[in-house]
Amino acid sequence: MFDALQHLSFWNWLAFGTLLLILEVFGAGGYLLWIGLAAAAVGLLTYLIPDLHWTLQFVLFGVLAILTAVYWWRRQRTAAKPSDQPGLNQRGSELLGRTFTLHEAISGGRGKIKAGDSLWLVSGPELPAGSQVRVIGQDGVLLKVDAVP
Structure with missing residues (x-):
């Protein structure tokens, strides 16, 4: 198992990111989208820096996943602003x-x-x-x- 971890390539990260994005299509509400993009970003970094140690790859993935999830959470909170037409679609x-x-x-x-x-x-x-x-x-x-x- 450790041998497989030590030889992670950018293809592994891109496949994992693609899998997460496919699962997002089935209705995860946006959360797997950002984690999938974090995996794709680690895949891109692994492509640019092929000798990146596997532990650093996982740390980068964890940090990017947390940062993108926080970004998504903040974006959702600021997007929910009150309507300028509060009676809209409330017949009566x-x-x-x-x-x-x-x-x-x-x-x-x-x-x-x-x-x-x-x-x-x-x-x-x-x-x-x-x-x-x-x-x-x-x-x-x-x-x-x-x-x-």
Whole structure:
């Protein structure tokens, strides 16, 4: 085994890097990509410096793998910034604070309002049809309303 380690060539590192990149295709979330690139970088260094000792190759691989993983982690954290359009793809959030007329009376805590060309299920206090209500919240497709004085 030690004989095989002492004769590592750049082909071994490139094959290992390629294997990691192939495994990344099956959904590792980016982590094997950077470790595979670290293995390819060690393969390139081994090609440029053929007499590089095997222990130094493994140390370089470990350091490069850690550095690329930290780079990936930091990149992922900075890429997740809040949207400048927080209500995007949240149908109904544009109705918050608006006033509507009840289309169907609220009985048993449920009723309906008409907003534009859509009927929305609402929850709130018992009110007859035709009452004015203000949308105060949203729970999925259910709008929470309160009576307008």
